[in-house]
Amino acid sequence: MEQKVRVRFAPSPTGPLHIGGVRTALFNYYFAKKNNGTFIIRLEDTDQTRFVKGAPEYIKEALEWCGIVPDESPWNPGECGPYVQSERKDLYEKYALQLVEEGKAYYAFDTPEELEAMRERLKEAKVDNLQYNAITRTQMKNSLTLSEQEVKARMEAGEPYVIRIKVPQKEEIRLHDIVRGWVKVHSFTLDDKILMKSDGMPTYHLANIVDDHLMGVTHVIRGEEWLPSAPLHVLLYQYLGWEDSMPQFAHLPLILKPNGKGKLSKRDGDKLGFSVFPIEWKDPETGEISSGFREDGFTPEAFVNFLSLLGWNPGNEQEIFSFDELTEHFSLERIVKAGTSFDIDKARWFNQQYLKNKPDAVLATELLDILSKEGIDCSPELAEKIAGQMKERVTFLKEIPKEAGFFFATPEEYDAKVVKKKWTEEAVHVFGQFKDAVLTMDDFTADTVKEKLNTVLEENGVGLGKVMQALRVAVTGKGGGPDLMAIMEILGKQEVHDRIQKAIEELPVKGQ
RNA sequence: GCUCCGUUCGUCUAGGGGUUAGGACGCCAGGUUUUCAUCCUGGUAGCAGGGGUUCGAAUCCCCUACGGAGUACCA
Numbered sequence: 001m002e003q004k005v006r007v008r009f010a011p012s013p014t015g016p017l018h019i020g021g022v023r024t025a026l027f028n029y030y031f032a033k034k035n036n037g038t039f040i041i042r043l044e045d046t047d048q049t050r051f052v053k054g055a056p057e058y059i060k061e062a063l064e065w066c067g068i069v070p071d072e073s074p075w076n077p078g079e080c081g082p083y084v085q086s087e088r089k090d091l092y093e094k095y096a097l098q099l100v101e102e103g104k105a106y107y108a109f110d111t112p113e114e115l116e117a118m119r120e121r122l123k124e125a126k127v128d129n130l131q132y133n134a135i136t137r138t139q140m141k142n143s144l145t146l147s148e149q150e151v152k153a154r155m156e157a158g159e160p161y162v163i164r165i166k167v168p169q170k171e172e173i174r175l176h177d178i179v180r181g182w183v184k185v186h187s188f189t190l191d192d193k194i195l196m197k198s199d200g201m202p203t204y205h206l207a208n209i210v211d212d213h214l215m216g217v218t219h220v221i222r223g224e225e226w227l228p229s230a231p232l233h234v235l236l237y238q239y240l241g242w243e244d245s246m247p248q249f250a251h252l253p254l255i256l257k258p259n260g261k262g263k264l265s266k267r268d269g270d271k272l273g274f275s276v277f278p279i280e281w282k283d284p285e286t287g288e289i290s291s292g293f294r295e296d297g298f299t300p301e302a303f304v305n306f307l308s309l310l311g312w313n314p315g316n317e318q319e320i321f322s323f324d325e326l327t328e329h330f331s332l333e334r335i336v337k338a339g340t341s342f343d344i345d346k347a348r349w350f351n352q353q354y355l356k357n358k359p360d361a362v363l364a365t366e367l368l369d370i371l372s373k374e375g376i377d378c379s380p381e382l383a384e385k386i387a388g389q390m391k392e393r394v395t396f397l398k399e400i401p402k403e404a405g406f407f408f409a410t411p412e413e414y415d416a417k418v419v420k421k422k423w424t425e426e427a428v429h430v431f432g433q434f435k436d437a438v439l440t441m442d443d444f445t446a447d448t449v450k451e452k453l454n455t456v457l458e459e460n461g462v463g464l465g466k467v468m469q470a471l472r473v474a475v476t477g478k479g480g481g482p483d484l485m486a487i488m489e490i491l492g493k494q495e496v497h498d499r500i501q502k503a504i505e506e507l508p509v510k511g512q
Numbered sequence: 513g514c515u516c517c518g519u520u521c522g523u524c525u526a527g528g529g530g531u532u533a534g535g536a537c538g539c540c541a542g543g544u545u546u547u548c549a550u551c552c553u554g555g556u557a558g559c560a561g562g563g564g565u566u567c568g569a570a571u572c573c574c575c576u577a578c579g580g581a582g583u584a585c586c587a
Contacts, residue, residue, distance in 0.1 A: 010587090011587090012586080012587045014587075044587065046586090047585095047586055049586090050586065050587080108585095112584095112585080115584090115585090123513090126513085127513095127514095128513065128514045129513090129514055129515075129583080130513090131514095131583080160585090162585055177517095180517070183516070183517080185515070189514075189515050189516085190515090191583080193584095194584085194585050197585040198585055199585075201585090203584095203586085203587085204586075205587095208587090223581095224517070224518090224580085224581065224582095225581055226581095226582090226587090227516065227582080228517085228582040228583075229582075229583095230516095231516090253517090253580095254580070256579095256580075260523085260579075260580090261579080261580090262579095262580075263580075306524095309524070309536095313526075315526075316526085317526080317536075319524095319535090319536060319537095336524095337517080337519090338517095338518055338519060338579095339517090339518070339519095339579080339580060339581090340523095340525095341523060341524080342524095343522095343523045343524065343537070345523080346523075346536080347537095348537090349536085349537055349538090352550095356550080390549095392549065392550045393548075393550070464546065468546035468547070469546070469547060471546085472547065478547090478548085479547065479548070480547050480548025480549070481549085482547095483546085483547095484546070484547080
């Protein structure tokens with residue numbers, strides 16, 4: 001049976017999306033596009049108390065930055081709307097009621113205190129699973145233990161109640177996961193999860209199944225944290241009579257902290273020295289800012305490339321992939337099973353690869369933006385030249401103002417180590433001649449300035465190697481950097497002259 | 513505790529009965545370069561442990577250990 005692929009990414013708007021969520025979205029997206037399918041975004045906001053203002057907008061912006069364009073979403077609804085669960089509220093109750101009707105679910109009136117007391121009791125009795133299940137439900141206040149009249153009376157009196165699923169006592173539940181193969185669980189270890197909360201909202205479990213069914217979702221690709229509740233979901237599909245159209249599951253390995261200990265969480269950001277969010281997030285309550293990869297200077301291409309290779313690989317040795325290539329090569333079968341530690345060094349390497357391979361003109365546009373934020377004036381022509389000189393030497397474009405500030409201003413400080421070692425009487429003597437010679441040049445390019453320097457050096461019988469670093473320090477203030485001749489060409493002859501002049505006046509000569 | 517999932521260099525991973533266990537990041541060394549970086553060359557380092565099955569196991573099975581997730585009127 002060939003069915004058109006429909007997948008969804010269903011985040012909960014409780015804050016910013018972290019990179020694990022982004023990767024889940026990416027894998028769903030690749031899978032949809034590769035199979036000519038549809039990619040849906042659905043907001044799962046059934047817990048109204050945890051809704052965070054700005055979260056939906058953040059999710060949208062973050063995914064867009066990565067290059068994900070949903071086919072159907074709250075922002076561009078398709079046929080299966082609405083795409084926000086709180087707006088679908090009325091849909092869910094019907095199915096919950098249907099299950100109650102069929103004896104597959106029931107009403108429960110237990111208070112949080114009573115539930116807690118039940119768990120305590122079980123703990124003391126050294127019972128393994130502290131659950132609301134086939135055994136314990138017989139001791140609780142629900143429509144299975146209470147008389148029909150009493151249930152009715154309690155409901156009419158406005159007493160809060162929930163609807164719980166009635167999990168069979170002895171049944172093996174099997175599900176096939178594309179990543180993990182067959183997973184078998186005994187129903188006794190599941191508990192009678194709440195389907196409808198007392199506020200009338202469904203829980204994740206119900207809403208998720210109902211929506212996936214109604215939206216025609218064919219593949220559920222989500223994080224491994226959902227694997228333990230997947231059997232419950234299967235049971236729900238069976239109960240609702242939707243087993244035949246049940247989607248296929250693929251549970252993705254978790255992204256772990258760099259030390260491999262524990263799932264990477266939103267709180268790990270910054271604490272570990274790197275971002276865990278795609279783009280910056282400002283907490284609307286506290287105003288606290290969490291850094292994002294975008295603001296750190298990552299290009300979306302590098303970020304996406306890196307993230308896509310966390311828990312998936314194409315089976316060959318290629319590592320640099322464009323978005324289209326990722327889509328083309330992606331397959332669920334090649335997702336790895338084991339959890340994956342996050343390695344920021346590799347992420348940085350990816351960014352550098354992309355930087356290196358981008359045309360100077362493209363980089364110039366971005367650089368101009370960075371420079372203007374730093375209050376540095378720069379022409380597009382100059383920016384392009386600087387980008388060309390610096391792109392292989394930095395990991396992020398935003399390092400340029402600091403690493404190559406000499407392009408914009410005469411150095412105020414000079415590398416003390418180089419000065420101490422290389423700023424010799426001989427060098428100063430040669431530079432005195434060189435700076436004047438420079439002013440007489442008509443054609444001032446990297447090549448001609450090199451010729452000129454060589455000429456002066458030859459006349460004085462001094463080797464190039466002996467004075468190059470000193471000259472570099474005089475012109476740039478730094479001990480390292482791009483080709484000095486190219487720098488001088490960019491600076492122009494007057495500036496070169498003035499800088500050498502200044503250095504000669506200010507720097508202490510070695511041995512004097 | 514219980515249930516489920518997992519385990520190949522420090523990290524990301526290839527490899528699915530016969531391989532000198534391959535690649536990438538990182539790290540180290542050498543070369544190139546006027547310098548730093550890039551680049552090139554080389555090096556470092558791994559099948560969690562124990563039992564089976566087999567002529568032969570990183571690969572298949574079992575056990576143990578370790579790690580992770582779940583165990584809410586959160587998703």
